[in-house]
Amino acid sequence: MSSMTDFDRLLQSFSRYLWAVLGLSVVFAVVVYILTTLQPRVYEASARLLSAQPVELGSATSSPQFRPLAAAAYREAAYGTLVLEQMQRRFPGVLPKDVAKVRERLRIRSIETVGSSSTVFVLSARDNDPRRAAALANAWAEALRRWEEALIRDNFKRAGLSLESRIRWVDAQIAQAPNRTDQAVLRELRGNLERELGIIRSLENSATGQLSLLAEAEVPSEAILPRPLLTAGIAAISTLLLGFILLAMRERLFGTVG
Numbered sequence: 281m282s283s284m285t286d287f288d289r290l291l292q293s294f295s296r297y298l299w300a301v302l303g304l305s306v307v308f309a310v311v312v313y314i315l316t317t318l319q320p321r322v323y324e325a326s327a328r329l330l331s332a333q334p335v336e337l338g339s340a341t342s343s344p345q346f347r348p349l350a351a352a353a354y355r356e357a358a359y360g361t362l363v364l365e366q367m368q369r370r371f372p373g374v375l376p377k378d379v380a381k382v383r384e385r386l387r388i389r390s391i392e393t394v395g396s397s398s399t400v401f402v403l404s405a406r407d408n409d410p411r412r413a414a415a416l417a418n419a420w421a422e423a424l425r426r427w428e429e430a431l432i433r434d435n436f437k438r439a440g441l442s443l444e445s446r447i448r449w450v451d452a453q454i455a456q457a458p459n460r461t462d463q464a465v466l467r468e469l470r471g472n473l474e475r476e477l478g479i480i481r482s483l484e485n486s487a488t489g490q491l492s493l494l495a496e497a498e499v500p501s502e503a504i505l506p507r508p509l510l511t512a513g514i515a516a517i518s519t520l521l522l523g524f525i526l527l528a529m530r531e532r533l534f535g536t537v538g
Contacts, residue, residue, distance in 0.1 A: 297527065305519035313512035321503035324406045325414040327421040328494040332398040349428075351390040351399050354491075358388045358403065358424050366423040371416065374407075386420055400494065410500045417497035428489035436484035443477040 331354065357363060359379055367375055375382055385407070391400040403424070405416035450470045457463040
């Protein structure tokens with residue numbers, strides 16, 4: 281009963297100063313609103329990429345298949361040296377050199393699709409210019425696609441170099457073969473290796489990667505930061521809570537308010 285009486289007395293004291301606290305909260309909210317509107321606007325634009333596993337057609341012809349990387353690998357590659365170098369060349373002086381600061385301007389998140397092995401990547405770019413924010417997001421998505429294409433083509437290139445090495449070894453064996461039968465077998469093996477090398481070279485030239493563009497980034501019409509109304513509302517509520525806390529502390533220390 282004593283605590284209830286103290287609480288009722290606190291509410292009564294708070295109601296006595298209610299208009300003063302409300303006035304102070306309104307003034308503080310207006311000041312915060314004005315200061316917030318003076319801050320530079322930040323716009324965000326997002327491009328979307330899809331990574332899907334290749335469809336198996338059940339063809340009798342066997343060819344190398346490269347499955348999509350894990351989502352974490354794509355997220356790390358988005359901030360890798362090769363991708364960021366393309367962005368720096370495209371937008372000189374726009375992005376900071378520090379990767380930690382780049383992550384504040386460029387953000388990527390992955391969305392695992394339910395019931396399939398596909399992953400959607402959302403690449404968002406922030407900038408004070410809405411048009412440049414959209415351009416950054418689209419360029420970032422294109423840079424990530426080019427990185428994956430280069431990775432796949434490099435894998436085909438390595439496979440081609442391995443086949444070329446095997447062909448040179450077979451040529452050396454043909455020159456040392458003791459009879460025509462062995463030479464015929466080796467030449468048949470060499471022909472098979474040459475056909476495989478031709479397939480590898482063709483795939484290397486036509487490799488496009490597994491990432492495909494779902495949606496380009498559009499120029500945003502509204503800024504995501506600052507948010508004057510939200511910030512002013514938080515300031516007003518905080519002022520009211522602070523006033524209530526100060527009155528409670530005064531009631532606790534002096535036993536009466538007002």
